[in-house]
Amino acid sequence: MDAVDELLSIRAAELYYEENLTQEEIGRNLQITRWKVGRLLTQAKEEGFVRIEILHSRARRPQLERRLRDERGLADAVVVSRAGVRSEDELQQRVAQAAADHLAGLRPSPRVLGVSWGRTLSDIAHHLRDGWSQATDVVQINGGVSMSQRPGTAAATAVSIAQKGGGTAALLPSPAILEQRATKEAIEADRVVARVLDAARSASAYLFSAGAADHGSVHVDSGYLTTADIDRLVAAGAVGDVVGRYIDAGGRIVDADLDARTVGLSLDDLQRADIAIAAIAGAPKRAIASAVVASGLCTVLVTDESTAQHLLDG
Amino acid sequence: MDAVDELLSIRAAELYYEENLTQEEIGRNLQITRWKVGRLLTQAKEEGFVRIEILHSRARRPQLERRLRDERGLADAVVVSRAGVRSEDELQQRVAQAAADHLAGLRPSPRVLGVSWGRTLSDIAHHLRDGWSQATDVVQINGGVSMSQRPGTAAATAVSIAQKGGGTAALLPSPAILEQRATKEAIEADRVVARVLDAARSASAYLFSAGAADHGSVHVDSGYLTTADIDRLVAAGAVGDVVGRYIDAGGRIVDADLDARTVGLSLDDLQRADIAIAAIAGAPKRAIASAVVASGLCTVLVTDESTAQHLLDG
């Protein structure tokens, strides 16, 4: 496109998009035929001079969703728009809302839903609307008797999702990570715990998030791991954790011993699931999101535009 | 619009603008009639959920231009878009380019063009293309034998505009502001100066900028005024200067004595002009831009989107 046409295409775009003139009127205005106007507008779009954004907290990016499905083999993807987002927290809320929307939109509603816990899951529970399902029971899929500042959030999350979905919650009464392998095996052998784990393995759908392998991790907060543990895991290739299990970029367990002391569903269980919804957003979680998708740990990814872009670029 | 329709309108907008589906296809997709889709799209636009921006250094805002003409009585207005602008300097360059474009687009080209000088005028001269006019002579309209760090820019500006327009430049060989009234009258009585001033008064068009009344003023830089002078002028109501003459928000001369020591066209001369193009942009110049427009000192205003908005709000 030469310089004259470039300028003309800008004038045409202004008159078309801002002044709402018809292409015929624009032609009269700029002394060109209406066909030329149409072509200039096409060019303006192609050259990227025209940017159209959907500004809404529930706006999504269907293009990226389609590419994630097609190029990354996901059964489904939900990518929320970043347009108009002012803070990182606002973005997290958008993603949580989108995950809640997706969950509520599942047909048929899952009879039993396995959930993890954490900040993201708590947000999702909050955004779910009452009556999102007629009868969905909820079961925790990883341990987490909380030692953190906000005790009981793990339980509150599961209970809230169940209550709003007309079902009951089965909590996993166990720490996330135990100090001794033997203790972990003993606790899993406990009748109550075993029953919950069985229920978790037979859930019709899963909903979970993932954590980055950094010092801000909820496992450090909760006292299950020290910052030194995290450093050691990172040195061994860890990019983050899924249901408490730390994996590397290829989705492999980084520390077999640590893994053997972690209570909850195994990664295999997740990989076999028909519906496994992962809600992972934000720049710090790019690496773990990528690992989760690459190793087939989820069938559905709910994320933000930037993270999606990153997954597709890499 | 109820909540359901709001969400639907967002989905429809995504499919329409991002996926390029027809309204019929969207209807099939969302299980609604194509007429409903059309209405949802209209609503999405009305509610401001759809933002369309023209991203280009020469993009303008015709809506604001029209409002400036209609509501502020300007013969014409050029408002450059702020979309995609990263720095204040980039915006100034856009405005300078737009002023150059407007000048070059005048039909017939002015036979004699009166110009002021300063940073903005220098930029405009730079952006003018060679041969912008067949034969336009340029005459300086205010004094400015420069004492600043970049001597000769005032002269270079006028000469450059004239050369590129196939004409000659008449420089005003006088300081902008003199210390004694008598000296100013003596210099204006000088044959050469008087001839240039006569030519300036008979110019067929004028092009000038304006300065804010602050310590960064080019008059302080050049040594014609001290920061104390500026403070005194501001205290007396000055919002800025046009061709060296300080005015208040109502366009009135703030200091009659200072004005009597200032060499160049009077404000009356400008107000009587058929074509007086003012290029004024940037937040610090909002007040002076407003004063210039309100008091009819220009027939054409070239400015940026934010300044235009401010003029229309006030």
Added chain:
DNA sequence: GAGCACCATGCTCATGTGAGCAAGTTCTGT
């Protein structure tokens, strides 16, 4: 609970728009 006003819906029809084609124009290589 009857009557009325208002609004959403589905439709017709005129207008707006883009794909595709043929003719004209401008480049390019020899």
Added chain:
DNA sequence: ACAGAACTTGCTCACATGAGCATGGTGCTC
């Protein structure tokens, strides 16, 4: 300078779209 290629232009025609209207449903008033 000329032939051919590549591109641009004006056009036809089919499709997409918005304005305007009749209908039916909803909610409000008394």
